[in-house]
Amino acid sequence: xxxxxxxxxxxxxxxxRAALDVPDGAxxxxxxxxxxxxxSHIPEDREVWFHTENGVLGLGGVPEADxxxxxxQNAGKEYAKIVVGAAAFDSALSFAIVxxxxxxxxxxxxxxxxSMGDLANWSVPGRTPGVxxxxxxxxxxKQVWVLMEHTDRAGTPKLMRHxxxxxxxxxxxxxxxxxxxxxxxxxxHFECLDLAPGVDIExxxxxxxxxxxxxxxxxx
Amino acid sequence: xxxxxxxxxxxxxxxxxDGASIAIGGFGLxxxxxxxxxxxxxxxxxxxxxxxxxxxxxxTGVGRLVGxxxxxxxxxxxxxxxxxxxxxxxxSVELELVPQGTLAERMRAAGAGIPAFYTPTSAGTDLATGxxxxxxxxxxxxxxxxxxxxxxxxxxxxxVLETALATDFAFVKSYKADRLGNLAFRLAxxxxxxxxxxxxxxxxxxxxxxxxxxxxxxxxxxxxxxxVQHVIESQLGKFDAPTRGASL
Numbered sequence: 001x002x003x004x005x006x007x008x009x010x011x012x013x014x015x016x017r018a019a020l021d022v023p024d025g026a027x028x029x030x031x032x033x034x035x036x037x038x039x040s041h042i043p044e045d046r047e048v049w050f051h052t053e054n055g056v057l058g059l060g061g062v063p064e065a066d067x068x069x070x071x072x073q074n075a076g077k078e079y080a081k082i083v084v085g086a087a088a089f090d091s092a093l094s095f096a097i098v099x100x101x102x103x104x105x106x107x108x109x110x111x112x113x114x115s116m117g118d119l120a121n122w123s124v125p126g127r128t129p130g131v132x133x134x135x136x137x138x139x140x141x142k143q144v145w146v147l148m149e150h151t152d153r154a155g156t157p158k159l160m161r162h163x164x165x166x167x168x169x170x171x172x173x174x175x176x177x178x179x180x181x182x183x184x185x186x187x188x189h190f191e192c193l194d195l196a197p198g199v200d201i202e203x204x205x206x207x208x209x210x211x212x213x214x215x216x217x218x219x220x
Numbered sequence: 221x222x223x224x225x226x227x228x229x230x231x232x233x234x235x236x237x238d239g240a241s242i243a244i245g246g247f248g249l250x251x252x253x254x255x256x257x258x259x260x261x262x263x264x265x266x267x268x269x270x271x272x273x274x275x276x277x278x279x280t281g282v283g284r285l286v287g288x289x290x291x292x293x294x295x296x297x298x299x300x301x302x303x304x305x306x307x308x309x310x311x312s313v314e315l316e317l318v319p320q321g322t323l324a325e326r327m328r329a330a331g332a333g334i335p336a337f338y339t340p341t342s343a344g345t346d347l348a349t350g351x352x353x354x355x356x357x358x359x360x361x362x363x364x365x366x367x368x369x370x371x372x373x374x375x376x377x378x379x380v381l382e383t384a385l386a387t388d389f390a391f392v393k394s395y396k397a398d399r400l401g402n403l404a405f406r407l408a409x410x411x412x413x414x415x416x417x418x419x420x421x422x423x424x425x426x427x428x429x430x431x432x433x434x435x436x437x438x439x440x441x442x443x444x445x446x447x448v449q450h451v452i453e454s455q456l457g458k459f460d461a462p463t464r465g466a467s468l
Contacts (some may be wrong), residue, residue: 021450054408054411055247055411071248071405071406071408071409072250072407072408073250074408077248077249077277088406089407090324090415091273091320091323091411091412091415092324092327092414094321094411095321095322099340099341115255123346123352128300128305128316129299129305130298131319131320131347132297132319132320133319133321135319135321135322135341135347136320136321139339139343140341148425158324162407166352167344168345169344169345170343
């Protein structure tokens with residue numbers, strides 16, 4: 001795991017912030033990376049069900065060594081627990097759940113998000129080939145949230161006017177949680193819904209390729 | 221009397237020729253028919269077209285088929301294995317990269333008598349527009365790209381045409397099987413085993429246990445035996461490569 005950013009939220013704080021917005025009763029798919037941290041930060045008074053693409057609705061947390069079940073892994077190929085009431089099914093049915101519009105929220109990692117809502121998160125030319133379930137998740141889910149650092153390690157913006165990396169889907173992202181704040185793709189620009197403590201909108205604008213407007217009710 | 225239970229994996233798989241297409245179940249380390257993959261290596265089969273979500277995440281199962289250079293073409297969604305990366309970029313393996321849900325549905329469709337279907341998944345992306353490499357030459361230059369997909373708009377949503385993915389054979393792994401080929405799975409190890417068994421014209425199942433007919437409750441049969449032609453009991457470690465672990 002990388003060092004927490006000096007500016008804004010750490011990865012853990014970012015997941016905690018996004019978890020606050022997951023409503024009671026939601027069915028949610030969480031992708032590999034920062035999104036997976038959400039599951040352990042859901043407020044205790046809410047019942048949220050986690051779907052894992054490899055065929056379980058009712059994904060639980062990380063097992064202790066003596067709790068490992070060799071037949072139960074998460075989408076990241078790590079051994080995982082299930083919760084009471086979980087259901088198991090095959091991959092075709094699992095993606096009927098995904099594609100069929102039954103999930104309330106898909107939470108994914110991202111390399112770039114464009115202000116029109118396009119997402120790039122699956123391919124960097126020359127790197128390991130692999131798309132997994134990302135393209136299915138962004139076409140089917142009622143909401144698509146992206147959790148990511150605000151910039152890449154070199155400081156290059158990831159909130160873009162247009163994606164320059166190969167896209168995963170067009171006009172699919174409904175909200176972006178970055179280390180600096182919460183943003184909604186609004187067509188020609190991103191609307192900033194919330195800022196991390198100690199971060200001002202000018203800092204965000206300097207680190208964002210697309211235009212950013214401040215929503216009326218967000219704090220600065 | 222129907223009895224699909226076999227005793228000898230090498231004898232059972234001897235009908236699989238070089239060049240065969242095989243759908244293989246499993247996701248990560250769960251539900252992978254490791255013994256069947258290794259038996260195929262023992263039979264020295266080559267030039268295979270493997271259809272599987274992953275290309276193995278270590279040198280076992282599908283990973284061993286990759287590592288021993290037995291694959292001509294790979295169809296899957298996440299072949300993240302290092303040996304596969306090297307084989308792909310050096311031009312020895314062709315890749316058909318398919319979104320995971322589309323892969324499952326194409327396999328299911330093959331067994332369900334549906335020749336093709338439209339799906340919104342991948343519309344407008346490199347996987348649909350013919351802009352993703354399918355093969356490299358030895359110098360790292362792309363020599364073939366994925367075919368562009370037909371697009372039609374349904375209810376304002378662009379969708380791509382996907383075809384059924386039938387294979388000569390399927391290898392699957394179950395928790396329980398009976399002599400009729402009825403299968404039951406556990407938790408996340410069901411995954412691609414059901415669609416793979418539907419895709420294969422001849423399906424071989426490696427089962428953790430073989431049970432008496434009637435022991436699997438009718439409502440607990442996850443895949444009816446009509447999709448399965450051969451069943452064999454899994455033997456952990458059987459046909460493992462002697463070098464296993466050395467290259468880890």
